[in-house]
Amino acid sequence: MSRILNSIVAVCPDMGIGKNGNLPWHPIRLSNEFKHFQKMTMTPLVEGKKNVVLMGRKTWFSIPAANRPLKNRINIVLSRELKTAPEGAHYLASDFSSALHLLDSSELEKQVDQVWIIGGSALYKEVMESSGPRRLFVTRVLKQFDCDTFIPDININKYKLLPEFPGVPTGLQEENGVQYVFEVYESTDH
């Protein structure tokens, strides 16, 4: 089955997404941006089903322990090294295709609605370069912070920017002196 793979990411102008295992703007909090992440990833389109969040091991451990697993979502952690899912995570997958196969297993198939890739860099890159229908929900943070983790530029030969998307605010946003805009891209190469 060809599921839409949704990725959601907040990036600095240089495509930086992280610094020292945290968000680049830490300790500044972008609470409304985080609420947007929560709303998009948590809200299934089909009542009674749940969305899945797929993430790399470091992203899992970057979430404060008290907030793990991300509530009301099926949390799948990717790791080549771990032998069992970290405490609180629902599933462990050893690579991206095993994670997607897991979604089609008899245990999960009927429960799962949307699939959200929530980082980090290798996973975003793999999805951005994969085939099949994909969407990128990108928060363009307009201020540059120091970063040590990056994603590739969005390839305009593979993605188009949508003029609007249901539930995604348009226009300039600002919190704590940091401006940002929400963008949604859809793949055009499938």
Ligand SMILES: NC(=O)c1ccc[n+]([C@@H]2O[C@H](COP(=O)([O-])OP(=O)(O)OC[C@H]3O[C@@H](n4cnc5c(N)ncnc54)[C@H](OP(=O)(O)O)[C@@H]3O)[C@@H](O)[C@H]2O)c1
């Ligand atoms: N700005 C944003 O929207 C955003 C979103 C997410 C994360 N972040 C930031 O990004 C940083 C964390 O991201 P990161 O890129 O450094 O690490 P990451 O992708 O979260 O974790 C890397 C680890 O995940 C596992 N992994 C990744 N891809 C895999 C694959 N295809 N198959 C199997 N295992 C895989 C490996 O674990 P093993 O080593 O255990 O094999 C790898 O070492 C933090 O600073 C975080 O705050 C920012």
